[in-house]
Amino acid sequence: MLEQQLQLKHTQLRNRLVMGSMHTGLEEGWHNRKRLRAFYEARAKGGTAMLITGGYSPNLRGKLTPISSSFNSYYDVFKHRAYTDAVHKHGGKICLQLLHAGRYAYHPFNQAPSAIQAPINPYKPKEMSLSSIKKTIKDFAHSAYMAEKAGYDGVEVMGSEGYLINEFMAPHTNKRKDEFGGSLENRMRLALEIVKAVRAKVSDKFLIIFRLSVMDLIPDGSTPDEVAIQASELEKAGVDIFNTGIGWHEARVPTIASMVPPGAFKEASKRLKSVVSVPVIAVNRINTPDIANDILNAGEADLISMARPLLADPEFFNKYQNDQTKQINICIGCNQGCLDHVFKNKRATCLVNPQAAFELDYPLDKATNSKNVLVVGAGPAGLSASCYLAQKGHKVTLIDQKAQMGGQFNLAMQIPGKEDFNHTLAYFINELERLDVAVKLETSYNESMLTQYDDIVFATGVRPREASIKCGDNKRVFAYDEVIRGEVELGNSIAILGAGGIGFDMVAFLSEHKSQTIDEFKTQWGIECEPKPHKDERQLYMLKRSSGRFGSELGKTTGWIHRQVAKQHGVKQIADCQYQSFDSNGLTITVGGETQVLPVDTVIACIGQVSNDEVVKPHAENAKVHVIGGAKLAAAIDAKRAIFEALQIARSI
Numbered sequence: 001m002l003e004q005q006l007q008l009k010h011t012q013l014r015n016r017l018v019m020g021s022m023h024t025g026l027e028e029g030w031h032n033r034k035r036l037r038a039f040y041e042a043r044a045k046g047g048t049a050m051l052i053t054g055g056y057s058p059n060l061r062g063k064l065t066p067i068s069s070s071f072n073s074y075y076d077v078f079k080h081r082a083y084t085d086a087v088h089k090h091g092g093k094i095c096l097q098l099l100h101a102g103r104y105a106y107h108p109f110n111q112a113p114s115a116i117q118a119p120i121n122p123y124k125p126k127e128m129s130l131s132s133i134k135k136t137i138k139d140f141a142h143s144a145y146m147a148e149k150a151g152y153d154g155v156e157v158m159g160s161e162g163y164l165i166n167e168f169m170a171p172h173t174n175k176r177k178d179e180f181g182g183s184l185e186n187r188m189r190l191a192l193e194i195v196k197a198v199r200a201k202v203s204d205k206f207l208i209i210f211r212l213s214v215m216d217l218i219p220d221g222s223t224p225d226e227v228a229i230q231a232s233e234l235e236k237a238g239v240d241i242f243n244t245g246i247g248w249h250e251a252r253v254p255t256i257a258s259m260v261p262p263g264a265f266k267e268a269s270k271r272l273k274s275v276v277s278v279p280v281i282a283v284n285r286i287n288t289p290d291i292a293n294d295i296l297n298a299g300e301a302d303l304i305s306m307a308r309p310l311l312a313d314p315e316f317f318n319k320y321q322n323d324q325t326k327q328i329n330i331c332i333g334c335n336q337g338c339l340d341h342v343f344k345n346k347r348a349t350c351l352v353n354p355q356a357a358f359e360l361d362y363p364l365d366k367a368t369n370s371k372n373v374l375v376v377g378a379g380p381a382g383l384s385a386s387c388y389l390a391q392k393g394h395k396v397t398l399i400d401q402k403a404q405m406g407g408q409f410n411l412a413m414q415i416p417g418k419e420d421f422n423h424t425l426a427y428f429i430n431e432l433e434r435l436d437v438a439v440k441l442e443t444s445y446n447e448s449m450l451t452q453y454d455d456i457v458f459a460t461g462v463r464p465r466e467a468s469i470k471c472g473d474n475k476r477v478f479a480y481d482e483v484i485r486g487e488v489e490l491g492n493s494i495a496i497l498g499a500g501g502i503g504f505d506m507v508a509f510l511s512e513h514k515s516q517t518i519d520e521f522k523t524q525w526g527i528e529c530e531p532k533p534h535k536d537e538r539q540l541y542m543l544k545r546s547s548g549r550f551g552s553e554l555g556k557t558t559g560w561i562h563r564q565v566a567k568q569h570g571v572k573q574i575a576d577c578q579y580q581s582f583d584s585n586g587l588t589i590t591v592g593g594e595t596q597v598l599p600v601d602t603v604i605a606c607i608g609q610v611s612n613d614e615v616v617k618p619h620a621e622n623a624k625v626h627v628i629g630g631a632k633l634a635a636a637i638d639a640k641r642a643i644f645e646a647l648q649i650a651r652s653i
């Protein structure tokens with residue numbers, strides 16, 4: 001069970017929850033040190049047993065980008081003392097991750113075992129010389145030595161996800177002819193020498209965690225038998241804990257996105273555990289206490305890593321232990337606030353918790369003057385605004401015209417791979433009750449309310465934009481929401497108008513299974529098996545007016561998956577097209593001046609949304625009226641912006 005302690009040599013962990021390594025964007029520069037300290041402190045205070053920092057390079061060449069952080073000087077020791085002290089103050093442990101980016105380093109001085117360019121990096125690496133390898137080993141050891149001086153309880157040596165050490169292990173990237181390439185013994189030499197050098201430089205009580213790539217998910221990666229040998233040799237070299245690594249960054253298999261079933265990679269940790277005698281950490285998409293406990297109780301791992309779930313809720317462990325599991329704000333695996341931000345060089349945060357990594361920027365202090373506040377609309381913006389306002393101590397009433405709360409959450413959770421929005425809605429509904437928000441459903445806003453409340457927050461959301469397409473008596477043009485709610489009958493050949501997030505969601509809705517099992521997920525993506533071909537009864541077309549790549553505005557970490565799913569289902573994509581008319585012959589379109597008729601019997605408009613702002617407009621100038629979310633601006637509205645604006649409005653009232 002998560003609450004069990006774990007004795008590790010000289011260190012005792014107070015429970016089985018580890019915060020997985022996350023580079024937040026606060027690591028760089030002196031100016032963010034207080035923010036990073038607050039970030040770690042909140043997670044340690046929330047009960048997490050051990051935190052692992054984001055990756056720090058042991059030297060200049062191993063930095064992920066030229067401005068990424070390294071850790072090797074007395075200046076770093078001084079700066080990091082603040083982090084380790086803050087965590088220790090709350091009874092937690094903290095380890096520093098040492099990550100040499102190898103050929104993933106995004107600068108022209110990157111190095112790798114062989115000069116083979118990564119498909120996801122424009123910079124071709126230089127082959128490491130023997131002296132450079134020796135220096136890198138020393139640099140790892142020196143950084144670990146300094147980490148102990150900074151008060152860290154250990155280091156995690158990053159040996160997975162396709163970074164330097166992983167590149168040496170795999171024949172895919174290691175074509176060397178010297179003692180660091182060729183045989184398995186040679187390919188794992190770098191990892192072993194790093195662990196031995198670190199062990200020699202640090203005290204006996206200092207932990208060495210090794211993140212070992214159990215599944216590379218690329219051609220010519222390490223085989224399961226090789227991984228078993230790597231693990232047992234690394235254990236002999238001095239590793240105290242193994243963390244599970246899954247998939248290189250260039251692997252075209254989803255490993256952490258929302259469509260990955262929770263606990264999908266527990267098998268990898270189980271395999272690792274069967275070949276070592278030290279504790280093993282299970283990772284990736286373990287987002288609820290139940291999943292964590294299932295893995296621990298089945299003996300598939302000794303510790304559970306949660307990275308994003310602790311962005312979503314820093315109090316995860318305490319809530320679990322205090323029987324307040326329903327109060328946990330669950331990570332939905334969307335990557336929208338966290339990894340997608342990091343890839344844009346923005347600070348990581350969280351869609352469901354915009355205070356994550358912004359603890360000092362967006363505090364929610366108690367209101368000095370408690371007000372009577374009305375929130376209109378119980379979708380993502382209205383639900384979250386009600387909770388934040390009530391947390392501040394305001395008396396909140398939430399109304400909605402509908403008989404059910406949730407708004408767009410109710411649509412989103414019907415999309416395969418987005419079922420976790422269920423958790424978010426359940427969380428808000430529980431919070432409303434806990435915080436004593438008065439909820440009145442099937443209640444419309446009327447003018448008299450303006451005088452009854454001190455402040456009114458309109459969160460009336462959006463409705464689908466209608467397609468302006470000539471279709472005579474052909475009534476088979478539907479909006480995406482009626483399709484998702486199952487209100488209309490669909491044909492076998494369907495044109496989806498629009499190639500944004502909703503268009504791709506519609507592809508998933510029409511062609512994927514809801515709630516895939518782990519085995520179905522693995523066969524879809526060919527994880528350690530042959531991928532299963534899809535049998536689609538429907539032909540889907542995806543059309544867009546603009547030119548360029550489909551889904552270009554989708555997040556960096558998920559856009560490629562949506563495109564891949566569309567490809568797996570044989571979706572025909574046509575860009576640069578004008579919709580002319582739709583009749584019983586099909587949909588007439590013009591592409592590059594040429595007219596053609598697509599033989600479709602149904603058209604689904606996924607062409608954006610318009611604000612439900614009719615009730616707001618008459619009061620736009622009134623100082624006590626506030627508008628948030630899609631009602632304020634329908635373009636590019638999503639739950640991330642809705643919840644963010646809810647927090648900001650609550651802070652201002």
Ligand SMILES: Cc1cc2nc3c(=O)[nH]c(=O)nc-3n(C[C@H](O)[C@H](O)[C@H](O)COP(=O)(O)O)c2cc1C
Binds near residue numbers: 054
């Ligand atoms: C914002 C962010 C930054 C990350 N940075 C690192 C990193 O520096 N080193 C690392 O090994 N993993 C990093 N990861 C991956 C996580 O450690 C973890 O493997 C992944 O998020 C899946 O686990 P989860 O489902 O518990 O989030 C990062 C993840 C996120 C979301």
Ligand code: SF4
Binds near residue numbers: 334
């Ligand atoms: S942004 Fe999404 S994936 Fe990232 S931590 Fe928050 S809920 Fe999880």
